[in-house]
Amino acid sequence: xxxxxxxxxxxxxxxxxxxxxxxxxxxxxxxxxxxxxxxxxxxxxxxxxxxxxxxxxxxxxxxxxxxxxxxxxxxxxxxxxxxxxxxxxxxxxxxxxxxxxxxxxxxxxxxxxxxxx
Amino acid sequence: xxxxxxxxxxxxxxxxxxxxxxxxxxxxxxxxxxxxxxxxxxxxxxxxxxxxxxxxxxxxxxxxxxxxxxxxxxxxxxxxxxxxxxxxxxxxxxxxxxxxxxxxxxxx
Numbered sequence: 001x002x003x004x005x006x007x008x009x010x011x012x013x014x015x016x017x018x019x020x021x022x023x024x025x026x027x028x029x030x031x032x033x034x035x036x037x038x039x040x041x042x043x044x045x046x047x048x049x050x051x052x053x054x055x056x057x058x059x060x061x062x063x064x065x066x067x068x069x070x071x072x073x074x075x076x077x078x079x080x081x082x083x084x085x086x087x088x089x090x091x092x093x094x095x096x097x098x099x100x101x102x103x104x105x106x107x108x109x110x111x112x113x114x115x116x117x
Numbered sequence: 118x119x120x121x122x123x124x125x126x127x128x129x130x131x132x133x134x135x136x137x138x139x140x141x142x143x144x145x146x147x148x149x150x151x152x153x154x155x156x157x158x159x160x161x162x163x164x165x166x167x168x169x170x171x172x173x174x175x176x177x178x179x180x181x182x183x184x185x186x187x188x189x190x191x192x193x194x195x196x197x198x199x200x201x202x203x204x205x206x207x208x209x210x211x212x213x214x215x216x217x218x219x220x221x222x223x224x225x
Contacts, residue, residue: 004160040217041217041218042203042205042215042218106213108161110160111160
């Protein structure tokens with residue numbers, strides 16, 4: 001068991017709404033990354049947080065934002081939801097160093113399935 | 118730009134047969150490459166990474182910089198190897214770039 005937990009497991013929202021997804025990292029992991037996985041695709045990197053600071057960002061608009069807290073928990077917030085935001089959202093934690101490239105092993109949660117109607 | 122390509126969405130082999138899951142990448146620097154696996158009803162987990170030069174569950178993967186490939190191989194497939202396999206690349210910028218995945222089915 002990896003120890004990374006995500007909530008909720010499923011969520012249904014309507015277009016234009018806002019959503020907050022939550023993740024509890026494995027104890028001692030100071031790096032958390034969020035991924036979006038559309039049906040039939042691999043996970044796509046949204047952003048990474050290291051010691052409560054954003055430490056890298058993928059090709060996602062500013063309406064995707066995050067927070068990381070000292071207790072190893074984190075949030076992904078998405079504003080102004082669009083139909084294409086429907087996907088599985090994965091959280092992954094790692095020991096991390098905050099450096100540029102990383103060969104750290106990622107520990108994934110089970111994900112939150114978001115449906116936007 | 119960083120890119121990972123897994124040309125086969127589906128791969129089916131018989132138990133005991135060799136299996137090779139293909140992965141090609143595009144990256145201008147020295148990448149870190151990984152294989153992640155997702156078994157049925159389980160979460161995504163690391164299978165192996167090239168820097169460790171390890172063999173996990175009989176799987177190996179060799180980084181070929183000339184061909185920009187990191188194919189995953191196993192000489193004798195087992196039914197429990199049936200899963201979704203993702204090749205991933207970590208370059209500069211802290212992001213892990215995943216391929217679209219290959220679903221491996223090992224038939225009895």
